Amino acid sequence: xxxxxxxxxxxxxxxxxxxxxxxxxxxxxxxxxxxxxxxxxxxxxxxxxxxxxxxxxxxxxxxxxxxxxxxxxxxxxxxxxxxxxxxxxxxxxxxxxxxxxxxxxxxxxxxxxxxxxxxxxxxxxxxxxxxxxxxxxxxxxxxxxxxxxxxxxxxxxxxxxxxxxxxxxxxxxxxxxxxxxxxxxxxxxxxxxxxxxxxxxxxxxxxxxxxxxxxxxxxxxxxxxxxxxxxxxxxxxxxxxxxxxxxxxxxxxxxxxxxxxxxxxxx
Numbered sequence: 001x002x003x004x005x006x007x008x009x010x011x012x013x014x015x016x017x018x019x020x021x022x023x024x025x026x027x028x029x030x031x032x033x034x035x036x037x038x039x040x041x042x043x044x045x046x047x048x049x050x051x052x053x054x055x056x057x058x059x060x061x062x063x064x065x066x067x068x069x070x071x072x073x074x075x076x077x078x079x080x081x082x083x084x085x086x087x088x089x090x091x092x093x094x095x096x097x098x099x100x101x102x103x104x105x106x107x108x109x110x111x112x113x114x115x116x117x118x119x120x121x122x123x124x125x126x127x128x129x130x131x132x133x134x135x136x137x138x139x140x141x142x143x144x145x146x147x148x149x150x151x152x153x154x155x156x157x158x159x160x161x162x163x164x165x166x167x168x169x170x171x172x173x174x175x176x177x178x179x180x181x182x183x184x185x186x187x188x189x190x191x192x193x194x195x196x197x198x199x200x201x202x203x204x205x206x207x208x209x210x211x212x213x214x215x216x217x218x219x220x221x222x223x224x225x226x227x228x229x230x231x232x233x234x235x236x237x238x239x240x241x242x243x244x245x246x247x248x249x250x251x252x253x254x255x256x257x258x259x260x261x262x263x264x265x266x267x
Contacts, residue, residue, distance in 0.1 A: 007080045007134065008238060009033040009073060011064055011123060012090030014042035016196040017147060019049075020227035021087055021234045026050035026057075028235065030085075033076045034059045037090065064090045064119030065111070067126075074126040082134035085238035086127045088120035089147040093162040109161045116165035120146050121172055128184070135183045138240075144180075145237045146173050146188040150253050153190055166190075170249050177247030185246040187237045192253025195224040220255035 008025055012018040014036040022032055023046070032055055036043035040061065047057045060076045062069035077083055092115045096103035124131075124144055134142040151157025152166025170188055177186040193215045212224050233252050236242055251257055 006030040006084045007077055008085040009077055010087045010089055011035045013046055014039040017227045017230050018089040019046040020231035022046055023049050024231045024235045026053040026055035031056040031080055035062055035073050037063045064123055065114035067122050070122040070126040082137050083127055083130040084134040085143045087145045088123055090119055091116050093158040096159040098160050104161050112161045113165045117168040131184050140240055141183055141185045143238045144186045145234050148188040148190045150190045150192045150251055174247055181246055187245055187248045189234055190249055190251045191230045192256045194227055196227050218260040220258055223254050225254050
């Protein structure tokens with residue numbers, strides 16, 4: 001049994017930020033549902049890391065764009081009788097220059113929206129009863145953390161469709177934070193560049209290395225944000241420590257949104 005009884009679902013937790021968030025939650029004593037769409041081997045590796053930290057773990061395959069799969073993922077947590085946190089991390093993109101209007105089809109938009117925007121909504125709907133049970137059990141609000149992106153704020157990123165889908169997720173966060181209060185808190189995390197293999201797969205090793213170097217040079221903090229950096233924020237928002245926060249769209253991008261660093265590095 002988990003050390004403090006917290007229960008959580010992390011969608012898209014086979015690798016990257018999802019895996020890092022699951023691992024940190026496991027260290028903090030959570031019981032976890034690990035979800036993957038196609039990467040079973042990586043999901044089992046994530047689960048092994050969490051089990052070594054002492055967590056009780058269930059691994060469930062499911063595509064969050066499918067409502068029946070969302071219900072299946074949530075059902076894996078049903079034996080625990082409640083949920084304290086739902087982390088909507090599953091996401092996808094297609095890398096297309098924003099000026100290439102012929103590079104995205106209606107089908108591309110529909111698929112990206114289905115995973116990045118509709119998926120989190122469906123997961124929240126499916127998990128609502130267990131999240132309400134979690135709040136009642138602990139006599140405090142339960143938590144939803146939507147993994148968005150600065151792309152959804154600034155209209156940048158891997159493609160117009162991706163940025164639009166994350167902008168929609170931010171709006172969903174605001175809408176549901178009002179609708180589900182005071183029982184369920186809903187917040188969003190908006191990372192900028194994250195130094196993970198997911199980014200390298202999309203851009204290629206050479207291009208990813210160039211972007212990483214550019215980010216480190218231009219970010220006021222002169223660092224490349226890691227999945228573990230963002231996971232710290234995710235787990236804070238998932239925990240009772242953030243009990244006064246809902247409807248927040250929180251950027252974590254080493255200060256890139258402030259503009260290029262103008263002062264020399266001092267540390």
